[in-house]
Structures are given as C-alpha cells and as structure tokens.
Amino acid sequence: MERIPVLQMGRLLLVTIQVDMHDRLALTLQDDLTARITETSARGVLIDISSLEVVDSFIGRMLANIAAMSRVLDAQTVVVGMRPAVAITLVELGMSLPGVKMALNVEKGMTLLQASLSADPRVDAGSDVSARTEE
Amino acid sequence: MSTSQNQMLVRLFSVQQEDLLAQWLAELTTSGARRDDLMNESELRQQTKELLGLLQQGATAGGGDNVRSNEWSNVRNALNEMSRSRARQGFTPVQTATFVLALKRALFQRLRANNTGDAQKLGEEIWQLSEFIDQLALFTTEAYQKGREELILRQQEEMLELSTPVVKLWDGVLALPLVGTLDSARTQVVMESLLQRIVDTGAEMAIIDITGVPTVDTLVAQHLLKTVTAARLMGADCIISGIRPQIAQTIVHLGVDLQGVLSKASLADAFMIALKRTGYTVSKSRP
Numbered sequence: 573m574e575r576i577p578v579l580q581m582g583r584l585l586l587v588t589i590q591v592d593m594h595d596r597l598a599l600t601l602q603d604d605l606t607a608r609i610t611e612t613s614a615r616g617v618l619i620d621i622s623s624l625e626v627v628d629s630f631i632g633r634m635l636a637n638i639a640a641m642s643r644v645l646d647a648q649t650v651v652v653g654m655r656p657a658v659a660i661t662l663v664e665l666g667m668s669l670p671g672v673k674m675a676l677n678v679e680k681g682m683t684l685l686q687a688s689l690s691a692d693p694r695v696d697a698g699s700d701v702s703a704r705t706e707e
Numbered sequence: 708m709s710t711s712q713n714q715m716l717v718r719l720f721s722v723q724q725e726d727l728l729a730q731w732l733a734e735l736t737t738s739g740a741r742r743d744d745l746m747n748e749s750e751l752r753q754q755t756k757e758l759l760g761l762l763q764q765g766a767t768a769g770g771g772d773n774v775r776s777n778e779w780s781n782v783r784n785a786l787n788e789m790s791r792s793r794a795r796q797g798f799t800p801v802q803t804a805t806f807v808l809a810l811k812r813a814l815f816q817r818l819r820a821n822n823t824g825d826a827q828k829l830g831e832e833i834w835q836l837s838e839f840i841d842q843l844a845l846f847t848t849e850a851y852q853k854g855r856e857e858l859i860l861r862q863q864e865e866m867l868e869l870s871t872p873v874v875k876l877w878d879g880v881l882a883l884p885l886v887g888t889l890d891s892a893r894t895q896v897v898m899e900s901l902l903q904r905i906v907d908t909g910a911e912m913a914i915i916d917i918t919g920v921p922t923v924d925t926l927v928a929q930h931l932l933k934t935v936t937a938a939r940l941m942g943a944d945c946i947i948s949g950i951r952p953q954i955a956q957t958i959v960h961l962g963v964d965l966q967g968v969l970s971k972a973s974l975a976d977a978f979m980i981a982l983k984r985t986g987y988t989v990s991k992s993r994p
Contacts (some may be wrong), residue, residue, distance in 0.1 A: 654942075655906075680909070
C-alpha cells in the first residue's frame with residue numbers, strides 16, 4: 573500500500589507529501605505520524621506540502637487535525653510550502669487552519685520550529701543529538 | 708418573402724450603383740453623419756462602396772427581407788466591423804445608425820421613379836424597403852453597443868491590473884497599496900498577485916495599506932480578512948495599515964471583528980513593526 577514516509581531528524585519529524593492526497597492516504601498518514609511521535613518522542617513536526625496541487629475540505633481538515641493531534645502529543649507542527657492556488661482554495665472553503673503554524677519553505681519552517689522549541693524552557697532543541705548521546 | 712420583393716431589392720442595388728453611391732454620400736453629408744475629423748472621405752467612400760457591393764450580392768443570393776438569414780451574413784459581418792470601429796473612433800450612436808439610414812432617401816427616390824402611376828405598389832414597396840433598412844440600422848446600433856461594452860470591459864480589466872501593484876519595501880517585507888473599492892473580483896486579483904510575490908521574494912511580512920480604499924463595509928472587511936488568511940497560509944504575517952479615523956469608526960460601528968489582525972494607523976508605523984519583526988533596527992546617524 574502507498575504510504576507517505578515520515579523521516580526523523582533528531583527530535584523533529586519531517587513529512588514530505590509528494591503525491592496527490594486521497595482520503596485513505598491522509599488517514600494512514602494520521603496513524604503513522606501519531607505513532608511515530610510517540611515512538612520517537614519528537615518535539616516538532618514539519619509537513620511539506622509544496623507538491624500538493626489539489627486540496628479539498630477533507631485534506632484541509634486533515635492538516636488541522638494532524639496539527640491538533642501533534643499538539644496533544646506535545647510536538648509543534650509547522651506546515652510549509654503551500655502553493656498560492658491551494659491557499660486561495662482553502663480560504664474560499666472557509667478553512668483558515670487556525671492554530672497551525674505556516675511557513676513559506678522548508679528552510680523557514682525549520683527556523684521557525686527551532687526558534688519556538690528553543691523558546692520553550694522544557695527542551696533544548698539546539699543540542700538534540702548531544703542530549704541523546706548523553707542519556 | 709416573395710420573389711417579387713427580392714427582385715425589387717436586386718433591381719434597386721444593381722442598377723446604376725455609382726448614382727446610388729453619390730446620393731448616399733450626399734445624404735450622409737446633409738444629415739451630419741459624416742465626421743471628417745474622425746474618418747476621411749476616401750475611407751467613407753470605400754466603406755459605402757463595399758457595403759453596397761455586399762448588399763447587391765446578398766439580394767442576388769436571394770436573401771429576402773430577413774437580415775438574420777444566411778444570405779446576408781456578409782453584409783452583417785461588414786456592418787458589424789464598421790460599427791465596432793466607429794464605436795472605437797468616437798462616433799455617436801446616432802451617427803452610426805444614420806450611416807445606414809441615409810441610404811433610405813436614395814432608394815425611395817429610385818422606387819418612386821420605377822413605380823410612376825402605381826401608388827398602391829409604390830406604397831407597399833416603400834414599406835418593405837423601409838423595414839429592411841430599419842433592420843439593418845438596428846443591427847448596426849446593436850453592434851455599436853456591443854463594441855462599446857467590449858471597450859468598457861477591457862478598460863475595467865486594465866484598471867484591475869493597474870490598481871493592484873505589490874511593492875517590495877525591504878528584504879522580506881512587501882507592501883500592497885490598495886486604491887479603490889474592493890469587490891470580489893479585485894480581491895481575487897489582489898490575493899493572487901500578493902501570494903505570487905510572497906513565493907517569488909520569500910517575504911515574511913506583508914503590509915496591506917488601505918489608505919486609498921474609500922469605504923470599508925462588512926464585505927470589504929471580509930475580503931481583507933480572506934487576503935490576510937491566505938497570506939498566513941503561505942507563511943507570511945499581514946499588517947493592515949492606513950486606516951483613517953472615519954474608517955476605524957465605521958469598522959467598530961458595523962461590528963466587524965478583525966480577528967486579531969495587526970492593524971496600524973499609518974504605513975510608516977506598519978513598516979517599523981515589519982522591520983522589527985524581521986530583525987532589522989533603524990537608527991539615525993545624525994542628531
């Protein structure tokens with residue numbers, strides 16, 4: 573079965589959606605991602621949707637859900653790379669994705685994630701790898 | 708349409724065309740439908756000649772009195788072209804319609820000459836011919852109107868493009884000075900150009916300046932919020948600036964909730980905030 577890979581980078585998870593999302597794929601991603609967050613105790617999730625050309629209300633809701641679920645599992649979510657046409661569609665559908673952090677591209681999204689993690693006193697995001705080796 | 712009526716048209720348009728042309732031009736001059744400042748005489752002569760030739764062809768092909776029929780399609784196309792170009796050149800509707808109607812007098816004279824002594828037949832033929840020419844004139848007016856409408860539509864589109872520039876104020880800071888009323892069509896254009904510029908420049912801040920927006924009602928506010936939301940989905944924060952005192956009052960009176968969108972009174976203030984957020988500081992080098 574087709575799956576969207578969830579990559580681990582230190583204490584962050586990286587999800588790159590490279591294919592057109594259909595509903596089943598979206599639900600599988602939800603399962604996979606939540607499982608991976610618990611498994612790796614990730615602190616941040618970055619979802620890259622720059623290849624996503626078609627969105628509907630379901631996919632929009634799924635993005636909002638994933639962000640909400642990650643927040644419950646104490647990981648911050650940043651969605652990056654939304655195309656202009658997709659953004660306009662979501663706005664016209666009345667979905668403003670409140671509570672989801674957005675960034676223009678992966679680089680800016682990474683900066684945003686690092687910044688908000690280092691602002692959080694409970695984690696030292698700058699030294700994830702060394703923190704792990706020390707354990 | 709009986710064949711005799713068609714024959715009448717054939718006879719009218721075929722015999723002594725030069726005479727007919729001269730009379731037509733003379734009538735155009737006396738009725739004031741000629742605008743020598745807009746169209747010179749040779750061009751007008753050329754048009755009348757072309758139209759008369761086409762009318763003759765149409766009548767010979769058996770077009771009858773229905774100008775919408777296939778046989779008259781060439782005449783219709785030519786008239787269409789002529790009235791559209793007149794609409795662009797600045798002729799009035801009356802002058803454009805008179806271009807065709809001026810043919811009446813010359814044709815009636817011919818009918819009278821052909822039917823001396825038979826008053827009843829003359830009356831009938833004049834009525835038929837009059838109806839035919841009127842149809843042509845109505846068609847001309849319609850084409851003129853269409854030409855004008857196309858012109859207005861094109862100008863509207865041009866205005867739409869002109870009125871939505873997205874300017875880069877600083878690295879990562881865009882400004883969108885809006886001038887004129889925001890309707891849904893314009894919001895769409897504004898949104899598209901803003902989002903495209905965000906992608907192109909990688910901007911993190913966008914300032915929407917509404918100094919030039921005359922009124923802000925609930926619909927305009929909704930359109931503004933849509934634009935702000937779309938920009939946020941692309942990872943750019945928006946500031947709304949240029950809110951005049953009256954507009955601030957209207958917004959509150961209407962109960963419009965700007966949903967936590969940052970707003971500033973002037974573009975300068977908004978720009979300062981944008982610089983601060985992108986990590987720049989502005990300092991004065993001289994006292």
